[in-house]
Amino acid sequence: MGDGFKIFELVKKVLFTDFVKGLSITLGYNVSRSITHRYPDEEKWIPYRRFRGLHTLNKDEHGRELCVACELCSKACPTQCITVIPMEDDTGRGIADRVAKVWKVDLVRCLFCGYCEDACPTRAVRLGREYELACIDSRCNVRQREELLHPQPTPEAFEGGVVARATFIRKKRSIKVKADLMNTKKRSI
Amino acid sequence: MMPDISIILETLLIVVKAFIVTMVLFVMPLPLTWLERKIAGHIQVRLGPWRVGPHGVLQPFADMIKLILKEDILPYKADRFLFVLAPVLSMVPAFAVYAAIPFGESFKIPGIEREMTLYLTDMNVGVLYILAVSGLGVYGMIFGGWASNSKYALLGGLRSSAQMISYEIALSFASIGVVMMANSLSLVDIVKAQGGSLLNWNIFYLPVGPIWFAVFMIGGFAESSRIPFDLPEDEGTLSSGFHTEYSGMKFAFFMLAEYIAMVTISVLSVIMFFGGWNAPFNIPLPIPPIFWFVGKVAFFIYVFMWVRFTLPRYRYDQLMNIGWKILIPVSLVNILLTGFMRIG
């Protein structure tokens, strides 16, 4: 410390060492690869399993609906966005003789908390990994049972947490980004 | 008396050259804005413009269309006369500087055996002219800031006037140093004096060359009001300084002037310190001198952008301290040193 230190500081200032240090850091970043995902043109982020996206209604291995229309999900929902109307059906559509006539979720009100998932006694309701929920008219804000019964593009078994190659599909009424789950890579950080 | 055919040709040549230089300068900001955003992106590990054209190269054209179509706002109680005039006032000096800047030496056109020079004029007071005219650009900022009838703009104008005055001195001192090293005020002679090899360049005129270069670059950053000295348009405290109230094409003119000022400082630093169009060492290949010139200028433009995305902005009192308490004393001592070296 003392005078020697001061002189050292002065020399550092005269030689612009701090500037050079900063400039070399930014130059290093300038030539490094960018971490931007080229979404939606080329890449798409496939979330982890824990992700809570659009609801799905699951079926068992025989193709029967797991939902027994117990309405626990709609009771558990903090925003009351799930509507369930039960009905009787013994044709084997569901695992019991009580199935949902209507099971709809209002996505505008849903806050994706996952309480419905937890409340479900048969594990019929799951929050999936779909996150592209925007559309061009407001009707699609309410998703019906029929739609939610379709399996989602990312299967439950898929690990997730990767960036997949994707193609951007532009249709007249909608746009979609189709991920190729066979062609994935880890996120570069 | 019928004028000589060669005089007409000569005049025509000058007009054509002036036209080409002006057009190049007008188009210059298009690639520069793209480059700036691209470099910003990559330094911040992003991609920058990407979606308009391949790698976003058409982005500047999209911006241009946007600027042309935007509403041209005249603020309430603004001074109409100066408000309209200010963008022009800042743009014209930026272009006028290039009347004296040489881009290369004269060469023979192969077909018609005529000498052609790669500059508009070789003024014998070139350095002084450039310093004088490039200093006039500040009036655009001052008048624009005052005429907008806005406090942010007025403060921006004030800051720019104080900043320009302070750093013009340092810039002029650095130019004086170069003039002393080259023994001439003409830019062509300054470049010629640095011919031969790398070691003849003014930056390697040890020990004073690098000091002059540092003073010149700091002054140049301030004169073109780029980060870290962009106090006149400090977004953090002045929203955007003197051009807060401007929109559309008038705003574009200010941007144009700013980018051209950056190019001017790059060109000047190449001419004054890095040997202009001289090759750094003898290369047996027939590389045209203009290639070296453009390459060096491109490097300096990159440095400007590189620094912009590295350093934060200085505070106003720091700016004044650097200008008056460091650069000017250093310049004065350096003039003495350079003088002794020239005598000895």
Add this chain to the structure above:
Amino acid sequence: MEQLFFYIFAITAVVAAILVVSMRNAIHSAFFLIVCLLQVAAIFVLLRSPFLAAVQVFIYVGAVMVLFLFAVLVLDVGKEAFREHMHSQSVPSLVMVAALLVIMGFMMFSGKLTVPPGAYNEAALAKNTEVIGRAVYTKFVFPFEVVSLLLLIALIGAVVLVMRERGKGADRNKPEDI
């Protein structure tokens, strides 16, 4: 050709000079003063002294006027101050102008104000700066030094005027924001 340019510059300069004194707004006056000074610089070029022209632009237009504008912007001179911009001095000033015109006209027509125009060929023009430098440092070195000393005194005086006595100003280290 040269005469044509001279008349263009001269008329613009005179018109701008008149506008300087007749404008009600100080900023507008400053703008026209800049125009006027630029025209004078152009006339210097016509008189074969590019050095003088460059210095005129550099110092008067580039520095003095910027400082002047800075002061005007800071002072915030309202429009009211310029309502009476002649300050009831129109009669004496007109008399003075007329007298000046008469004297200058007399000098010019009697041939006492003419100077032979400088050398015109390129070689002589290139030496313009050199000639001025040589004259200033040899023949006119005494006046030159006196002027330098005067400027130095003015500089020191300016510094002394704005300096506060030590200990009085408590907020000296505060950054002075503009």
